[in-house]
Amino acid sequence: MATDAAITRARTVPAWKALPAAVRDTHRALVDVGNWSDGDVVRVSLGVSRPYLVTNPAHVQEVLHERAAIYPRGDDTALWRSVRKLVGDGILAEGDAWAASRRVLAPMFRPARINAMVDTMADAIAGAVDGLHGAATAGTPIDVGRELSRIVCSAIMRVFFADRITVRDALRIMKAQETIVTAMAPRILAPLVPWWIPMPGDRRFRAAVRSIDDILLPVLRQAQRQPDDGDDLLSRLVRARADDGQALSEKRMRDDLVSMVAVTTETSTVVLTWLWPLLANHPDVANRLYDEIDRVVGGGPVRGDHLAELTYTRMVLDELLRLYPAGWILPRRAATTDVLGGVRINKGATVILSPYVTQRMTAWWGPTAEAFDPERFAAGREAADGRHRYAYxxxxxxxxRCLGEHLFNLEAILIVATLLSRFRFALTDTSMPGVKVAASTRPARTVEMVLKPVAPVPAR
Ligand code: HEM
Structure with a gap:
């Protein structure tokens, strides 16, 4: 910790400057503030709310790792409060409830477990991609977000529920989630409005939560009545025992299932939607990707064995996650007064960390920080560039830290390789969409594309 003499108050971006820019384009405004701060901790005055913005990788390490105990998620930050209303107290909470859920869930997502399911996921993805051939042959544009939701749901519902939830119901869950994620926006933008004051979106939010429960609870109850030895998430939760040796309560299983479905499908779909406008604007990257996938996969179905050879695909996805990380803000609450980078953090203040901002700042990524360049993730580049571990x-x-990292990494390569081994694509609008203010990094408009088949549906 700095000595008293070295402790300063945070520089503040005044409301007259911060507010109009944030209303025009929140994501752009935050990156601009990040570049202006050059990595110092600053305060952003948004009228009544004045969060600290933490962008320096060394400070990210302190807040999220070394001093995580004094920077909890905080029940009262707008984002976490909305999340809690959906998922209750479990893996997305804090304290004992979170720790108990993490102990039960973490073993289910270890790489060895996920690796064992890779071909099951590949089959589900291939089956869902088969459904695109009709539109491709007819030259009908597809809604990329909607089709990716369907593909992601097919893969995840098999891994999580052993297909006990139909893809149709899974899509209803996703639709409800979409409502939830966007209905949170007014609360995120006006975090100090008390919860007893109704805001636009509240009623839609509650109805969407109910519709998710209507689908999940009967499936959960059935699994409780007839436990099995399945390897899926639901079967494992039903078999799991809490620290006291008791079966988990229905409420706890419900909260963890809803949390897991919410964080898995939304994140994967949103991130992968950004890939297509990026590729359309970077034909050199797209061509290298096609070459690699054609060489490794050919016309056959994608299998787990292919993944290790799809190294350029991996680099493209890493770069995609740099520019469009699904979780764009990770709010925390300072439980005590602290000093971060020589700046005093007041007890009770909101501290905002943003992978989106840090990963686009020139201080850590150089003058071309916002350009899409998968070469940044070539072997040895991180060390050669002297990049801080938490610049990304x-x-x-x-x-x-995310429990689903390995799952996403496998699932995403399988989806991209399956799609591009069968199709080429043309967007109906090649401009880069803006980013919508929501709980995840959603595009502000629908992304549409026309697929052109390059290979027949492979025999499986
Ligand atoms: C592109 C995909 C994904 C991204 C970018 C992402 C990002 C993140 C981030 C940034 C966090 C940390 C939140 C915080 O510090 O407050 C997180 C937590 C979490 N993620 Fe993911 N995630 C993704 C996919 C998934 C998937 C597929 C799963 C499914 C297993 C998952 C499960 C979780 C869980 C359970 C947590 C909470 C962990 C805890 O608080 O202990 N995520 N994720």
Whole structure:
């Protein structure tokens, strides 16, 4: 910790400057503030709310890892409060409830477990991609977000529920989630409005939560009545025992299932939607990707064995997650007064960490920070560029680090390789969409494309 003499108050971006820019384009405004701060901790005055913005990788490490105990998620930050209303107290909470859920869930997502399911996921993805051949042959544009939701749901519902939830119901869950994620926006933008004051979106939010429960609870109850030895998430939760040796309560299983479905499908779909406008604007990258996938996969179905050879595909996805990390803000609450980078952090203040901002700042990524360039992830580049370990943290840092990182990494390569081994694509609008203010990094408009078949549906 700095000595008293060295402790300063944070420089503040005044409301007259911060507010109009944030309303025009919140994501752009935050990156501009990040570049202006040059990595110092600053305060952003948004009228009544004045969060600290933490962008320096060394400070990210302190807040999320070394001093995580004094920077909890905080029940009262707008984002976490909305999340808690959906998922209750479990893996997305804090304290004992979170720790108990993490102990039960973490073993289910270890790489060895996920690796064992890779061909099951590949089959589900291939089956869902088969459904695109009709539109491709007819030259009908497809809604990329909607089709990716369907593909992601097919893969995840098999891994999580052993297909006990139909893809149709899974899509209803995703639709409800979409409502939830966007209905949170007014609360995120006006974090100090008390919860007893109704805001636009609240009613839609509650109805969407109910519709998710209507689908999940009967499936959960059935699994409780007839436990089995399945390897899927639901079967494992039903078999799991809490620290006291008791079966988990229905409420706890419900909260963890909803949390897991919410964080898995939304994140994967949103991130992968950004890939297509990026590729359309970088034909050199797209051509290299096609070459690699054609060489490794050919016309056959994608299998787990192919993944290790798809090294350029991996680099493209890493770069995609740099520019469009699904979790764009990770709010925390300072539980005590602290000093971060020589700046005093007041007890009770909101501290905002943003992979989106840090990963786009020139201080850590150079003058071309916002350009799409997968070469940044070529072997040895991180060390050669002297990059701080936490200049890139799309999956978070420390005790709350994402449980689904390995799952996403496998699932995403399988989806991209399956799609591009069968089709080429043309967007109906090649401009880069803006980013919508929501709980995840959603595009502000629908992305549409026309697929052109390059290979027949492979025999499986
Ligand atoms: C592109 C995909 C994904 C991204 C970018 C992403 C990002 C993140 C981030 C940044 C966090 C940390 C939140 C914080 O510090 O407060 C997180 C937590 C979490 N993620 Fe992911 N995630 C992704 C996919 C998934 C998937 C597929 C799963 C499914 C297993 C998953 C499960 C979780 C869980 C359970 C947590 C909470 C962990 C805890 O608090 O202990 N995520 N994720």
């Amino acid at each position: 943290y799309p999956f978070g840092v420390g005790m709350h």
